[in-house]
Amino acid sequence: MRSLLALLLSALLASATALAASDEPTTPSKPIKQAGSKESSAFVDEGKASAKEGKQAKDTKEGKDSKEAKESKPAKGAAAARAKEAKEAQEADELAAKIAEKLAVIRKEKEQSAAANAASVRSNPKPSYKSPYAMPVKRAEGGESSKAKPVSETFGTTMHWSYEGEDGPLRWGKLNPTYAKCDSGDRQSPIDIRDGLRVDLNPVTYDYKPSRFSVIDNGHTIQVAVGPGNYISLLGHIYELVQFHFHKPSEERINGKSFEMVVHLVHKDGDGKVAVVAVLLERGKAQGLIQTVWNNLPLEKNDPVQPLITLDVSQILPQQREYYTYMGSLTTPPCTEGVLWIVLKQPVEISSDQLAIFGRLYPMNARPVQKASGRVIKESN
Numbered sequence: 155m156r157s158l159l160a161l162l163l164s165a166l167l168a169s170a171t172a173l174a175a176s177d178e179p180t181t182p183s184k185p186i187k188q189a190g191s192k193e194s195s196a197f198v199d200e201g202k203a204s205a206k207e208g209k210q211a212k213d214t215k216e217g218k219d220s221k222e223a224k225e226s227k228p229a230k231g232a233a234a235a236r237a238k239e240a241k242e243a244q245e246a247d248e249l250a251a252k253i254a255e256k257l258a259v260i261r262k263e264k265e266q267s268a269a270a271n272a273a274s275v276r277s278n279p280k281p282s283y284k285s286p287y288a289m290p291v292k293r294a295e296g297g298e299s300s301k302a303k304p305v306s307e308t309f310g311t312t313m314h315w316s317y318e319g320e321d322g323p324l325r326w327g328k329l330n331p332t333y334a335k336c337d338s339g340d341r342q343s344p345i346d347i348r349d350g351l352r353v354d355l356n357p358v359t360y361d362y363k364p365s366r367f368s369v370i371d372n373g374h375t376i377q378v379a380v381g382p383g384n385y386i387s388l389l390g391h392i393y394e395l396v397q398f399h400f401h402k403p404s405e406e407r408i409n410g411k412s413f414e415m416v417v418h419l420v421h422k423d424g425d426g427k428v429a430v431v432a433v434l435l436e437r438g439k440a441q442g443l444i445q446t447v448w449n450n451l452p453l454e455k456n457d458p459v460q461p462l463i464t465l466d467v468s469q470i471l472p473q474q475r476e477y478y479t480y481m482g483s484l485t486t487p488p489c490t491e492g493v494l495w496i497v498l499k500q501p502v503e504i505s506s507d508q509l510a511i512f513g514r515l516y517p518m519n520a521r522p523v524q525k526a527s528g529r530v531i532k533e534s535n
């Protein structure tokens with residue numbers, strides 16, 4: 155009986171040691187996996203469950219073995235000896251239960267610390283980029299700082315605006331002095347794109363690569379901030395992708411026609427000048443990049459989700475890269491002008507389900523078209 159107890163003890167201690175030894179702050183799945191290693195389960199959650207079950211099964215079996223051993227003792231043994239053995243068996247069971255309990259506590263602590271780590275990653279996304287609409291904040295020095303600065307300082311915190319009612323697009327210019335351009339500007343976006351000059355436009359070069367990203371519901375749209383290193387260039391002028399976001403329906407129209415949705419890819423150059431690439435979305439088959447974004451939609455407004463995967467923004471681009479181009483503005487307050495618009499001619503498909511998901515969050519978040527006011531619009535031949 156003593157040897158049985160010793161065996162049980164050593165088995166449990168070995169298991170406890172393995173658990174403690176794996177307590178490294180590296181991958182949260184590692185310790186969990188080790189705890190369940192005797193089950194060789196590849197799935198973390200199942201590994202946890204099966205480890206527990208395995209433990210319980212073991213305890214039960216050990217208890218049964220001791221009981222059998224006790225009963226098989228010859229009757230000639232003294233009653234006192236039997237009582238002693240029964241006591242030892244009971245102690246062994248109690249000890250096993252205690253160790254199992256201890257193991258459960260260790261496991262639970264590890265799970266909690268892993269969960270806490272995950273939560274802190276979630277609530278502290280790296281703000282290496284700013285809201286597009288907090289722009290133009292300049293990265294490099296020099297250039298037109300006069301109108302850019304007040305905008306970035308005043309926008310984004312408390313000033314409310316919306317797509318309908320009292321704070322709707324017709325009143326944006328009056329909500330705040332820094333929004334005045336929304337009313338008074340004559341280079342506003344979006345516009346109904348028509349009568350473009352058909353010319354040989356220089357191609358836009360897209361240099362996008364898989365990047366980390368974070369998804370935020372900013373109260374006006376779903377916006378995806380993209381890590382550094384994604385560029386477009388046009389005539390040798392380089393702009394870096396900062397973020398992209400969605401509007402439903404499309405804000406821009408082509409010869410009067412609007413589309414189901416549009417993606418705006420917002421880029422900035424070293425002087426803070428903005429270039430927006432618009433990709434029109436029409437109903438059709440599911441779109442991979444959009445699905446990845448929808449999979450990571452935040453549960454709360456202004457609480458970003460930073461997934462542990464990368465996103466290749468080039469997946470949202472259509473095959474044909476012909477485009478319309480004109481000078482316009484941000485389509486949300488403060489409606490800052492001087493924005494180069496590149497609207498791709500070929501729409502990209504998005505599924506009905508994907509449209510419906512965005513529609514649940516934002517049934518309508520498009521600014522009405524603005525006057526073209528004789529602006530030059532060019533389009534690829």
Ligand SMILES: [Zn+2]
Nearest residue numbers: 399401418485
């Ligand atoms: Zn937009």
